[in-house]
Amino acid sequence: MCGIVGIWDSRGTRAIDRQALLRMNESQHHRGPDETGLHLAPGVGLGHKRLSIIDLATGQQPLFNEDRSVVVVYNGEIYNYGELIPELQALGHVFHTRSDTEVIVHAWEAWGEACVERFRGMFAFALWDENRQTLFMARDRLGVKPLFYAQLPDGLWLFGSELKSLMTHPGLKREIDPRSVEDYFAVGYVPEPRTIFTSAMKLAPGHTLTLRRGQSAPAPRRYWDVRFTGTNRISAEEAQRELLERLKESVRLRMISEVPLGAFLSGGVDSSAVVALMAEQSKGPVKSCSIGFDDPAFNETEFAQQVADRYRTEHFVDRVETDDFDLIDTLAALYDEPYADSSAIPTYRVCQLARKHVTVALSGDGGDETFGGYRRYRMHLAEERMRSALPLGLRQPLFGLLGRVYPKADWAPRFVRAKSTFQALARDSVEAYFNTVSIVRDDMRGLLFTPEFRRKLGGYRAIDVFHEHAQRAGTDDPLSLIQYIDLQTYLVGDINTKVDRASMAHALETREPLMDHPLVEWMATLPSDLKLRGGEGKWLLKKTMEPHLPNDVLYRPKMGFAVPLSRWFRGPLRQRVRNALLDGELNRTGFFNRAYLEHMVDAHESGRRDYSWPMWTLLMFEAFLRVGGHAPAMASAAAAPAETVAA
Incomplete structure (x- = not known):
């Protein structure tokens, strides 16, 4: 796990400002405190901060091909690099290291832009090909690793793992994008591909960007998307057997490391499943890390302890005061953009704990999106059944009126809080789901923002992001549709952002077995009733893990990483x-x-x-x-x- 930066001249071969490149690189020192690398050539400068994980002796970056015409800086892990090396050697490529980084330069030489389609893992990289005068940037399929970029008015391009690296450059204009403010107050983060500033962008997950000197820049190219077909008619028993094998393989691939490795263990289904499968494939005790709270309403440590005891892990627990709010300014500096998921506080603390004992930690992130685990999924499907009973033309006036006149009762038990339900029934599926996940809902944002700000929006609404993804989803299945939207928005903009910044603040690499793209693709072929059945979310995962985990862990109510x-x-x-x-x-x-x-x-x-x-x-x-x-x-x-x- 590392940090990358770069400056590239799209118009010629102007000398790159070494001090500007150094400032960009050092702004991300926390991402890679082990080593620093720079490469400067006419019109191009690349920087790298290394957190050494694999090939400690010879994996330094920037890394070159045999004749030094291709150079790469890279952040992440390509788990199938061991399979790609002999294939590339058979094509005549000579390897001088044992690192997965070198696979990238030779794969580019062999397969060009399609090289990313061969990689299995989490990655963000930038590659300069001197012979082709081409800068090639890529981000992994599920957006685990971040990549920001910007074009300056003078033709220079900047890129980096974090927005703060671009912000050190005096040429970057910090003008706030009103659309990003609207998005942030709706969902709590700035969704890809925008950033909070008009001058910078995020490379979206599953995309590449190819820039050629002297040519107009194309739009980023999508090289991967998940298709929820639901056409795999496998039996439940067969699905459980296949899922277990896929989970074991995904976990095994992510246990490759030359430094201490462990796992987060929250006591929830996802992290417990990962720890169980790690323990079953590990030669020694797994190191597991948990955060406990002094308030029982937020404390899951007893369930984490059950799993730790069952698998005899080397278990570490830190107790955090629920009034641990001193991190507010730290988080604001860490995330560079406004970011409103309060679980960033305990996530920061558990990463801090884990780094005392390991350099790599496996997590259960992505399980809710992949297996259908969020409570809001069950609520949405229940509303969908009600919406399907009446056409939209009847629902809108009827439930719209009820939603307006029914009193708001946040203080009351959920079953008498009918205002939100009426409002949801008056909307179509996408609008209803957007309303469910919104932090500051449409009517409240209308009151919150000034008329001047709303004019600046020019009619833009945050829901436009959801509509755009829904149009590309290619499915009418209610659960699959919102899973797809979450994979494109919440997983990337909230979950992956939270974990990347919190872990890299402590120079800790996190790996996500439940976001293995072949696993995600396979799950998308399964019918939705294998994911959510009888009101039970993650049904297939839970049935699969019954022989491996206590029932208390599998079937207790979901608690989440919350703060009061x-x-x-x-x-x-x-x-x-x-x-x-x-x-x-x-x-x-x-x-x-x-x-x-x-x-x-x-x-x-x-x-x-x-x-x-x-x-x-x-x-x-x-x-x-x-x-x-x-x-x-x-x-x-x-x-x-x-x-x-x-x-």
Whole structure:
């Protein structure tokens, strides 16, 4: 696991500013504290920060081919590199290292842009081919590893593993994109391919970008997508047997390491399954790491301990105070963009714990999306059955009216909170799901934003992102559709972002067996009733793991990695939140309606309403502005550049 950066001249061979490249590289020192590498040539500069995992002696980067005409900087792991080496050697390529990095340069020589289709793993890399005058960038299929890029007005291109590396360059304009603000307040992160700034982009998962000197830049090319067909009519028993073998293989591939290796163990189904399969394939005890909380409502350590005891893992537990809110500014600096998932706090802490004992940790991330585990999936399917009973033309006026007149009752038990249900039934499937996952919903954003800000949006709405993905999903199956949307949005923008930044802050490599792309592709061929059956999410995974895990772990209610925001904002963080929302950077942006901010703070403090999630989203946006020192300059949506730019 590493950090990469680069500067490339699209118009000629101007000398690259070495100091600018160094600043970009050192901004990501946390990603790779073991070694630093630079390559400068006319018109191109590449930088690398290395966290040594495989081929400790000879895996330094930037890494070249035999005649030094091709050079690469790379972040990630290609797990099938051992299979690709003899294939490439048979084609005449000579290897000088035992690293997976060298596979990339020879695969490029052999297969060109299609090389990425041969790689199995998590990766983001940039490759310069001197003979072809081509810069080639690629990101793995599921977006585990990040890659940011920008074109400057003078024709220079910047790229890096984190946005902060681009932000060190004086040529990058920090103008906030109003569409990204709208997206952030809807879902809590800035979805790919945009960033918070108009001047920078993320390379989307499963995409490559090929830039040739002197030519116009094409749009990024999609080289992979998952298709939810549901056409595999395998029996449940056969599916369990095949899933177990696929899980074992995925875990085994991710246990290759020349440094200490372990796993996160939360006590949930996904991480417990990974630890169980690691233990069954490991020669020695697995090192497992858990975070406990002093509040029983958030503490899962007893379930993690059951798994640790069963498999005799070397188990490490740190206890965290539930009032562990001192990380707010640390997280704002770490994520570079506004990011509102409060579970980033315990994730940061468990990565901190794990790094004391291991350099590589396997996680259970991706299990909910792959196997159908979120509670919201069950709720959505129940609503879908109700929506299918009436045509949209009847549902919209009937349930729309009920949704408007029924009182909001956040304080009440869920079964009497009918307002949200009525609103959901008045919408189509995509709009209803978007409303379910939104932090600050459409009506609230209408009150939160000023008229000037809404004009800047030019009619853009955050739901447009969901509609775009839904149109490409290629499925009408209700569960498959929202799984596909989550794979394109929430998994990448929230989960993978959270884990990458939190782990790399501690120079810890994380690996995700449940995001193995052949496994994801195979699961997408299975009918939805093997994933969600009888109200039980992850049905196939749980049945498969019954011989390997306690029933208490498999079938208890899902808890999640949560923090007590509502209590914080009425207690120890009360004044801090009031100051941040009413007297901080938010008011200087001109984005927000102060009267509505005052209403939110007063209503939450008094207990009349629970605004904890919208307030946390605002608090993290204020921290982004303050910690990053970002001027509140804002482009209009119409003025923001298109995703395809000219070189």
